[in-house]
Amino acid sequence: MRTIGDLRHDELATLAREYLLAGHLIDRAGMPMVLAHGLDVMTEVAVEEWMGASPVYTPRMQRLLGFEGDTVEVACKAMQLDIGAPPEFMDFRFTVHDDHHAEFQLDHCGALMDVEPMGEEMVFAMCHDIEDPTFDATAWATNRHMTIRPIHRPPREPADRLPHCAWTLTIDPDGPENPEPVRAGLIGETRAGRLPLAVADGPHDDGAADYSGPLDADLRLERFSRATLRAMIEEIALQGHLLVLSFASALAERTSPDEAATTVARQFAGVAGVTAERLVAALGLGATADDVATAFALHPAFAPRSYVDWSVEVDDDRVLLSLRECPATDEPGIESWMGALRGGRDQALTAIAMGVDRHWVVERDGSDAGPVTRWTARRSDVAATELDDVTLTKFSTGAKFHFT
Secondary structure, rough: OOOHHOHHHHHHHHHHHHHHHHHHHHHHHHHHHHHHHHHHHHHHHHHHHHHHHHHHHHHHHHOOOOOOOHHHHHHHHHHHHOOOOOOOEEEEEEEEOOOOOEEEEEEEEEHHHHHHOHHHHHHHHHHHHHHOOOOOHHHHHOOEEEEEEEEEOOOOOOOOOOOOOEEEEEEOOOOOOOOOOOHHHHHHOOOOOOOOOOOOOOOOOOOOOOOOOOOOOOOOOOHOOHHHHHHHHHHHHHHHHHHHHHHHHHHOOOHHHHHHHHHHHHHHHHHHHHHHHHHHHHHOOOHHHHHHHHHHHHHHHHHHOOOOEEEEEEEOEEEEEEEOOOOOOOOOOOOHHHHHHHHOOEEEEEHHHHOOOOOOOOEEOOOOOOOOEEEEEEEEOOOOOOOOOHHHOOOOOOHHOOOO
């Protein structure tokens, strides 16, 4: 079994990219289920989901990498390391003119590729109704006087227009302040939102310790040291948990508690399976017990360990999994992925095992009582059929996207 401490420098950079894309797929996995309530409800949940999470996690990455400030350049750097903008899949290209003015364009927008086949109404919902408030919420985290406005955006005219969209970032110090996103206050008070910042422990002789220099318009994660990459990976994983909590809280206000909990568990299963498949390909894993254990040990759902007390062991041809009571299992009033596991909605674990090889199954051990919940993964003689929620998540082009 390999853990994050065993990974080479290039593998850590690869893992960080996979974590960014996995975080983006959280939204892709959840929204098809919410769409059953109508496009208006889906749009409302998507807006509140991102407006609740991004103002909380954006300043965390800024602090970690030492580029705090209130300029447009600071905002651009943060967006490069945001699960809402995984590199290449959401190919943001930034140009900074001065402290108060910048532009970006998307040479490729994977999110647009997902929804464009669904028709102009869906494109308008994403590129207008959702982007307008959520971009400003992300800008709010850096400067309350910053706005992000379109130069052009989809629906595309002509249909093959490139770049897919273009936007300006502007700070007007004398203009009105954007209000704090209401849900961001709620998410900021969760256990995830109040988690201590990751620490880049270790030497920095193999790369940069921070991102305090000028904006790198063609940022490659390999520029950072192993120690910094490990800390970044923790923060990127936490971004995903914050997005799930924001999604769950917005959904719970519009559906029954049971439906919200079921939807979160199904969202978890969809993302979990797709991400496991991607980790197998990215890290060259096989189908042994060690490989299954590696997938569980490195999966972003179980990071950072300061939030998720997760243990993986190999016992001959079995993989032993355990989740101990921890901040992630105790998010009062909001359904979380780890809360779903503790509550018995644990199909995500089977999705991960099957993402490595369809012959692997996961069974719960013991009862729900006590501080530790345990599962065992075993190899079956029969290959199982892919879970429906994994298949549903694969509507996103991110499932098969290749980083270059």
